[in-house]
Amino acid sequence: MAGARGRGRGRGVISWYELLNISRDAAERYRAYEQADPIACPNDGEPLREGPDGQGLYCPFDGWRPNGRRVGDGLTST
Numbered sequence: 035m036a037g038a039r040g041r042g043r044g045r046g047v048i049s050w051y052e053l054l055n056i057s058r059d060a061a062e063r064y065r066a067y068e069q070a071d072p073i074a075c076p077n078d079g080e081p082l083r084e085g086p087d088g089q090g091l092y093c094p095f096d097g098w099r100p101n102g103r104r105v106g107d108g109l110t111s112t
């Protein structure tokens with residue numbers, strides 16, 4: 035018991051700098067995540083595929099698109 039005392043000090047304790055780095059890292063990752071194209075539909079988890087109309091990825095299950103449009107929107111809009 036006594037031998038364990040004082041050892042590994044700082045273990046499990048995150049320093050302020052580490053915390054700062056982690057939050058920075060998370061922010062960067064979040065930014066990258068936001069900019070990256072989603073790979074799956076948020077509604078049903080269906081992997082997105084290239085749309086038949088060439089306007090980017092879409093969900094083959096319900097037609098969801100990352101830009102909020104649906105498959106065919108580009109064809110029917112004025």
Ligand SMILES: [Zn+2]
Nearest residue numbers: 075078093096
């Ligand atoms: Zn979907």
